[in-house]
Amino acid sequence: MAVLLEVRELVKRYGERIAVDHVAFTVSAGEIYGLLGPNGAGKTTTIKVLTGLLPPTSGSVRIAGFDPFAEPLKAKAQLGWVGQETSLYEDLTARENLELACALGRVPRSEVRSRVAGLLETIGLADRAGERVSRFSGGMKRRLHLAVALVHRPRVLLLDEPLVGVDPQARAHLMGLIERLAEEGHAVLLTTHDMDDAQRLSSRVGILDHGKLLAEGTVDELQARLGERDVLRLSGSFPGELPPLPEALGAETLSLREDELMLAVPNGSTALPRILGILEGEGISVERAALERPSLETLFLELTGRELRD
Amino acid sequence: MARFGTLLGLELKRRLRDPVSLIAWLAIPFLMVTLMVLVFGGRGRSSLPRIKILAVNHDTGILSKGLLAALDSPELAEYLDVAVLDEKEATRRMDRGHASLMVVIPKSFTRDFLDDKPLTLRVYRNPEQTILPGIGEEILAFLADTGGLLRATLLPLTREVIDFDASSRPSLEQVTALSSRIYSILDDPVAQNLLDLNALKITARHPETKKVSRSEIVGWFAPGFVALALLFMCNGQSQEIQEDLIHGRLARAWTFPSRPILPLSAKAMALVVSASLSAGLLVLALAGTLGWRPGNVAVLTIHTLAVATSFSGLSLLLRSLTRNPEAGGAAASGVMVGLGFLGGCFIPAVFLPPFLRSVALYIPTGWAVQGYLILQGSSWAGPLGTIGWRIAALAATGAASFLLAGRLMERKAVSS
Structure with missing residues (x-):
């Protein structure tokens, strides 16, 4: 598959602060790349550089082979951007919003009508085409927002937190749309701080924190980095320091908070009763215990020492 | 051009x-003008009430009587009410x-006049009251000036008459010479004007x-x-463009394969067109209901577009x-009110x-x-020549402000 989006050693500084620190990745046609990280990790800054709105401090990006700063019109012709906020014109109808995007996207006049109708059909809003956007639900606005980015038929899609604040039904609809776009050959870069979204949609994932790409690969590859281990999530009341656990258990503390302890152990079902016994013997009360398969969240925890929602 | 037309059309739709x-x-401006008409009168009535003057005359001479007669003359009676x-x-x-005023004429008023001494009136x-006494004083000062001129012109003659000794049996030549002198002085246009109160140009001194x-x-x-309405319409509507910037609609437009100037200029043009159309409606309303004659329609349209361009750019x-x-609105309102006042939007420049005024x-x-103001009741050729530089200056200010605003907005879109 052809590489449509290429990011090389991207750095973006704001004075002393480094928002993006030597980030590099590629996204090929038909691929959904999930850029995963907490708020402030540098995801949106990376996207802004890719759109050509924000010049990088160093490094380079290519959109279908074009540099968005050297050849902005050619790069933007291949690029569709869906920002975090649904930046639609609420006082215009759905059709008018798409017509406006067609004018900006240089869609030939003769094709505007059919292209708008096709997109309205795709996002399931054909019967609401003449209604003002202000009357739409959040999910409908999200779908229209995505359609606006598609009017000029870009090959690269940048979706910045496209599923935030969307109800489950609309979420399922949008996820289906994004998957279909990838199947049609688009290269999709998706930023999210939701592990489930990343795990469900992405063929490859990059974990970003403090502007650095900490890990990258397919979901399976990343999970394998944790080895064949289970995750024990214990709720209760924990002291600042844990009593020593037998080395034979092979337990690794992933996180320790006042009310929660997470451990990675090779054989969870065997280790759980022994660990509970040791903790009880030290007077530490455990109210609830859960045994989980390792996830991207666990990996993020291991890589950064904190949870994604922190 | 077609793409610009589509964007402009959709932006105008949003505003409509x-x-x-x-x-x-x-x-608001329509009501303000109507209010001004009501406050300042109209319907052919005098715009100011008669000025009440109380006169006290201690002098028995002819000059004080002449002064009181002048104040009570039909020409001044419309403005003065003298008791x-x-x-x-x-x-x-x-x-x-x-x-409004009290005037006291001293006992020696006529004598001092004849003796060529300084004349005094106590006022x-x-x-x-602030305005009416001032106008009354102006009228008195004017009459005093007239009296001074009268004295300068007639005093030699008066002296000749006083000094003429009729008891010494003057010769016919002497009497003829004095008569001839009196006629020559009274025949002088200056003296005739001074003796004729109809020549007093009171109305010209007090428009x-x-x-x-x-x-x-x-x-x-x-x-x-009308200028003020345009100023505030442009300011109010520029808020929508600021909101487009803040809510990412402009940034999003700039990710499409078009020049950044295209969406912004369509928005600005929509602002200019809608403000100009609204101003046109205001002009029609003022002309239709209050009888305003704004002048040549074509030049008026060009001027209004230039004004809207300038005010849109500045906003x-x-x-x-x-x-x-919120901050934009507060800043813009402050600047607009200041510019409006200095430019003569609130108070006519003549006041x-x-x-x-400079x-x-x-x-x-x-x-x-x-x-x-220039356009009011003027013809085609006249006003365009007179206000042409103003139209050019307005358009240039608008274009320069717009380009600068565009650059600043692009920066903001990136940093937000």
Whole structure:
């Protein structure tokens, strides 16, 4: 598959602060790349550089082979951007919003009508085409927002937190749309701080924190980095320091908070009763215990020492 | 061009779908002009009340009688209401605020006139009034000037008559010479004018006291308020563009394969067109209901577009310098009110002090108001030549402000 989006050693500084620190990745046609990280990790800054709105401090990006700063019109012709906020014109109808995007996207006049109708059909809003956007639900606005980015038929899609604040039904609809776009050959870069979204949609994932790409690969590859281990999530009341656990258990503390302890152990079902016994013997009360398969969240925890929602 | 047309059409649709603010900015200046017409009279009535003067005459000579006759003459009776009283009664009425001025003519007034001594009149002003006593004093000063001229012209003759000794049996030649001298002096146009009160140009010295028609009052205020309406319409609508910037609609437009100037210029053009159309409606309303004659329609349209361009550019520039619509609105309102005042939008420039009138020559609001004033009741060829530089200056200011605002907004879109 052809590489449509290429990011090389991207750095973006704001004075002393480094928002993006030597980030590099590629996204090929038909691929959904999930850029995963907490708020402030540098995801949106990376996207802004890719759109050509924000010049990088160093490094380079290519959109279908074009540099968005050297050849902005050619790069933007291949690029569709869906920002975090649904930046639609609420006082215009759905059709008018798409017509406006067609004018900006240089869609030939003769094709505007059919292209708008096709997109309205795709996002399931054909019967609401003449209604003002202000009357739409959040999910409908999200779908229209995505359609606006598609009017000029870009090959690269940048979706910045496209599923935030969307109800489950609309979420399922949008996820289906994004998957279909990838199947049609688009290269999709998706930023999210939701592990489930990343795990469900992405063929490859990059974990970003403090502007650095900490890990990258397919979901399976990343999970394998944790080895064949289970995750024990214990709720209760924990002291600042844990009593020593037998080395034979092979337990690794992933996180320790006042009310929660997470451990990675090779054989969870065997280790759980022994660990509970040791903790009880030290007077530490455990109210609830859960045994989980390792996830991207666990990996993020291991890589950064904190949870994604922190 | 077709793409620009599509964007412009959709932007205009957005504005027309929310006409409340536009209507408000039309209604407010219209009501203000109507209010001014009501306040300043109109319907052919005098715009100022008669000035009440209380006169006390201690002199028995002919000159004081002449002065009182002049004040009570038909020419001045329209403006002055003179009552001759004794000093006690006049003082009592003055203390109660029943008059604007009290004039006391001293006992030696006529004698001093004939003896070529300085003439004095005691004048008391009503401290509770500001304008009317001033006008009354002006009229008295004018009459005093006239008296001075009269004395300078007639005094030699008076002396000759006084010095002529009729008891010494003058010769026929002497009597003929004196008669001839009297006729030559009285035949002088200056003396004739001084003796004829109809020649007093009181109305020319006090233009605010003349009869003012409704259309004249509309003519004073309408240019300023039309400019003011444009100023505030442009400011109000520029908020939408600032909101487009803040909510990412402009940034999103800039990710499409078009030049960044395209979406912004379509928005700015929509602002100019909608503000100009609204101003056109205001002009029609003022012409239809209050009889305003704004002048040549073609030049008026060009001027209005130039004014809207300038005010839109300035509004956008102010918006681009502020963080949010609230701050933008506050800053823009402050600047707009200041520019509006200095430019003569609120108070007609003729009523402003000379310093402010000269400031108005160098600011866009001044150019806008002056343009509308010049256009009033003028022909095609005249006004275009006179206001052409103002139209050019307005358009240039608008274009420069717009380009600068565009650059600043692009930066903001990136940093937000």
